[in-house]
Amino acid sequence: MTGFPDRHAASQGGGHGEGSQPPLTRPPDFESFWGKTLTELGRIPSSVSREPLETEDPTLAFERLMFDSLGGGRVSGYLIRWPDEVPRPLVVHGHGYGGGLDLMWHWARAGVNVAGVEARGYGRSRDALPSPSPWGYVLTGIESPEEYVLRGAVCDYMRAVEVGREILGPLVSRTVLNGTSFAGGLAVMAQAVMQVADLLVVAVPSFGWAEGRRFLVEEGSGQEINHYLEAHPEREEDAMVVFSYFDPMNFAADIRCPTLVGLGLEDDVVPAPTVYAIANHLAGPHEVVRLPVSHTERPEERLWDRFEAYWLRLAISGIPPDFGGKRELSI
16 A cells, blocks of 8 residues: 655644634533443443354454444444454444445455444444434434434444454554544544544544534535424524534544544535534644545545555554644645
């Protein structure tokens, strides 16, 4: 794998990106809410089942996983691991809002162990969310933060991190939380709550700056929210309060590990300002990598391969001393 961000294009202008920095919208009980959520998850045994399967690469071992998450929901995942007993990084990832958990064999071949998770309501985890909202997944349980679907989805991601680390034990040399779009938002929230990652890698993380998403997003989960609130304008104030508990922007100040953020300058699903809203509040060393597009069918999407090559280098070789400094990098 070759190709890294063009560092000569980095800006040193304070890292605020495009536009002004929106203020946090944390509810007064934000920290206690998530503390109680983590405690509630901890009371539920993971009850992991492991099913070894044939692999497409004989040098690697592959297992289907099932484990219990918040509310006792049974959640699906997988693990690709090296059986050579050599400590390696563990990379945990999820999937996009449309579903479809890809098996990241090429990450494993690069030299890491990989754990993936399907959030409740998706794929083999479908039964863990028996009644999704007819308005769209992201509106499920919108009546309260305790019942909101993303509370469970974040816990599903966190439980996958716990399970991967438990299975591999001392063979985890460093922990990398990874996510793109939907899973990127989950990864931000999971890291802020768990404080477990040595490196956080999020590409176009969704759900950031809930207020801005109301005006900027044209497709995906944001579009579903807009349709719902257009039909029920009287519910907007209450819904926005619920969203504030699950806005990655409100979690960012609790993230102190090295963090790599990727954004597409043209993106109707996760617009760049909503990603900047997260990145600009990060408390630890971080870099923002700007690419021309994301969530499109354009040929420039191939440039994301260079973003992937960069974070794999960081995951395997470690974080260099000059990482961060609120630099922006362009591909």
